[in-house]
Amino acid sequence: xxxxxxxxxxxxxxxxxxxxxxxxxxxxxxxxxxxxxxxxxxxxxxxxxxxxxxxxxxxxxxxxxxxxxxxxxxxxxxxxxxxxxxxxxxxxxxxxxxxxxxxxxxxxxxxxxxxxxxxxxxxxxxxxxxxxxxxxxxxxxxxxxxxxxxxxxxxxxxxxxxxxxxxxxxxxxxxxxxxxxxxxxxxxxxxxxxxxxxxxxxxxxxxxxxxxxxxxxxxxxxxxxxxxxxx
Amino acid sequence: xxxxxxxxxxxxxxxxxxxxxxxxxxxxxxxxxxxxxxxxxxxxxxxxxxxxxxxxxxxxxxxxxxxxxxxxxxxxxxxxxxxxxxxxxxxxxxxxxxxxxxxxxxxxxxxxxxxxxxxxxxxxxxxxxxxxxxxxxxxxxxxxxxxxxxxxxxxxxxxxxxxxxxxxxxxxxxxxxxxxxxxxxxxxxxxxxxxxxxxxxxxxxxxxxxxxxxxxxxxxxxxxxxxxxxxxxxxxxxxxxxxxxxxxxxxxxxxxxxxxxxxxxxxxxxxxxxxxxxxxxxxxxxxxxxxxxxx
Numbered sequence: 001x002x003x004x005x006x007x008x009x010x011x012x013x014x015x016x017x018x019x020x021x022x023x024x025x026x027x028x029x030x031x032x033x034x035x036x037x038x039x040x041x042x043x044x045x046x047x048x049x050x051x052x053x054x055x056x057x058x059x060x061x062x063x064x065x066x067x068x069x070x071x072x073x074x075x076x077x078x079x080x081x082x083x084x085x086x087x088x089x090x091x092x093x094x095x096x097x098x099x100x101x102x103x104x105x106x107x108x109x110x111x112x113x114x115x116x117x118x119x120x121x122x123x124x125x126x127x128x129x130x131x132x133x134x135x136x137x138x139x140x141x142x143x144x145x146x147x148x149x150x151x152x153x154x155x156x157x158x159x160x161x162x163x164x165x166x167x168x169x170x171x172x173x174x175x176x177x178x179x180x181x182x183x184x185x186x187x188x189x190x191x192x193x194x195x196x197x198x199x200x201x202x203x204x205x206x207x208x209x210x211x212x213x214x215x216x217x218x219x220x221x222x223x224x225x226x227x228x229x230x231x
Numbered sequence: 232x233x234x235x236x237x238x239x240x241x242x243x244x245x246x247x248x249x250x251x252x253x254x255x256x257x258x259x260x261x262x263x264x265x266x267x268x269x270x271x272x273x274x275x276x277x278x279x280x281x282x283x284x285x286x287x288x289x290x291x292x293x294x295x296x297x298x299x300x301x302x303x304x305x306x307x308x309x310x311x312x313x314x315x316x317x318x319x320x321x322x323x324x325x326x327x328x329x330x331x332x333x334x335x336x337x338x339x340x341x342x343x344x345x346x347x348x349x350x351x352x353x354x355x356x357x358x359x360x361x362x363x364x365x366x367x368x369x370x371x372x373x374x375x376x377x378x379x380x381x382x383x384x385x386x387x388x389x390x391x392x393x394x395x396x397x398x399x400x401x402x403x404x405x406x407x408x409x410x411x412x413x414x415x416x417x418x419x420x421x422x423x424x425x426x427x428x429x430x431x432x433x434x435x436x437x438x439x440x441x442x443x444x445x446x447x448x449x450x451x452x453x454x455x456x457x458x459x460x461x462x463x464x465x466x467x468x469x470x471x472x473x474x475x476x477x478x479x480x481x482x483x484x485x486x487x488x489x490x491x492x493x494x495x496x497x498x499x500x501x502x503x504x505x506x507x508x509x510x511x512x513x514x515x516x517x518x519x520x521x522x523x524x525x526x
Contacts, residue, residue, distance in 0.1 A: 049437075072442065075436075075439040075440060075441045075442065076439060077439070078436075078437065078438065078439035079438070079439035083437055089430070089433065089434060089437070091430055091431060091434060102431075102434065102438075103434075103438040105235070106434075106435045106438060106445075107438065107439055107440055107444075108235065150434075150438070154438070154439075
């Protein structure tokens with residue numbers, strides 16, 4: 001589903017964001033990407049969204065090679081990818097319903113399609129009774145669930161999550177993680193960059209650790225820090 | 232995956248309303264510049280009809296009586312041929328003169344209808360080696376049999392042509408400067424619109440909206456500003472023309488008596504004004520979109 005092959009990326013001379021990075025993720029996997037700030041987590045996600053191109057190497061996502069993909073194809077590629085972020089990126093002047101509907105509207109879906117899909121998706125994330133609220137009337141956890149509904153409305157093959165619990169208290173974090181797990185169970189590949197030790201340790205999923213742009217560790221059923229590996 | 236009309240209309244009008252003051256400034260600048268450009272075009276067309284008889288350096292007009300015999304015409308022609316002061320001349324027969332008359336009087340259809348071709352005087356159009364000879368040569372023909380009138384108004388015509396060409400140059404220069412500032416204003420309006428909607432644009436990119444889908448509302452916004460500005464200018468041009476006709480009619484400006492602009496010329500000018508408005512609006516916004524909207 002995702003294959004990163006000997007990718008190098010740097011933003012400035014002598015300042016590498018990713019160094020000779022190779023990894024492979026299969027369909028339906030749930031993968032944590034961990035590492036300190038500046039270790040290259042965000043760069044990796046940006047490469048997978050084709051917001052950046054690698055300096056060298058290849059990036060395969062959902063059967064497409066991104067480094068050589070022409071710009072006009074990128075929007076169509078992104079329709080197969082869902083993405084959520086630490087800051088939710090909701091539109092403050094639109095209601096919950098309209099925020100989710102917006103994702104369908106701007107790719108030219110019909111009104112009928114929107115009116116059937118959006119309530120279903122809000123039901124899934126448990127916010128169908130709040131569809132007329134505005135983002136600033138919701139808690140952080142609820143806002144992130146709206147963002148998830150928007151990211152998942154096109155049933156993407158892959159969901160990229162860049163520190164989705166970074167702004168949330170533990171309770172809300174867990175509700176978001178539960179949702180991501182359910183989405184993963186539908187067969188969607190989930191790749192989540194995070195700092196949250198508790199979540200990584202208790203979920204027992206594959207963990208890829210980045211350090212200064214290099215893959216330091218890649219283990220199935222891993223935990224956050226090497227030192228805490230006890231079982 | 233058609234772009235929904237409803238979406239585009241909603242976005243575009245929303246943007247225009249949010250930036251209404253700036254949009255108004257851009258629209259007004261476009262109207263003023265295009266009204267000037269249109270007025271200058273009308274001036275040019277007016278001068279060209281008013282001086283059409285004098286085209287090609289003609290300095291002397293000898294009008295024959297409509298009833299002049301062939302012999303009388305022939306006599307004038309022979310004499311013109313023999314005069315050393317004359318560089319060249321040609322004869323406008325009644326048919327050609329009638330066509331010219333209809334053009335000159337295009338705005339007075341009742342006059343055109345009341346005059347028949349047989350009432351139109353044919354004329355000789357004479358180019359002299361030295362324009363100063365016009366009065367002396369003209370006087371030779373004044374009393375000749377069959378000659379109705381001799382006209383050597385070249386001096387006044389020359390001054391008029393000269394003055395109008397300068398006036399026109401100034402107006403056109405002014406219009407160009409204003410058009411440039413109008414496109415810069417539109418560029419800025421669109422830039423502000425893009426900035427104020429950067430969240431929406433970011434989300435659109437994220438969920439896979441195509442580049443044109445993101446661009447079109449902004450481009451349309453600039454185009455509409457250009458179009459509205461042009462429509463205001465269209466009204467202004469009609470007003471300017473009406474004012475001019477009023478001045479000519481009520482103050483009996485002799486040298487301008489033939490200074491008429493046909494409705495066809497007005498129509499072409501208006502079309503030009505509208506096209507320019509759309510071009511300036513679209514160009515300004517296209518530039519802003521290219522420059523400030525990284526898609």
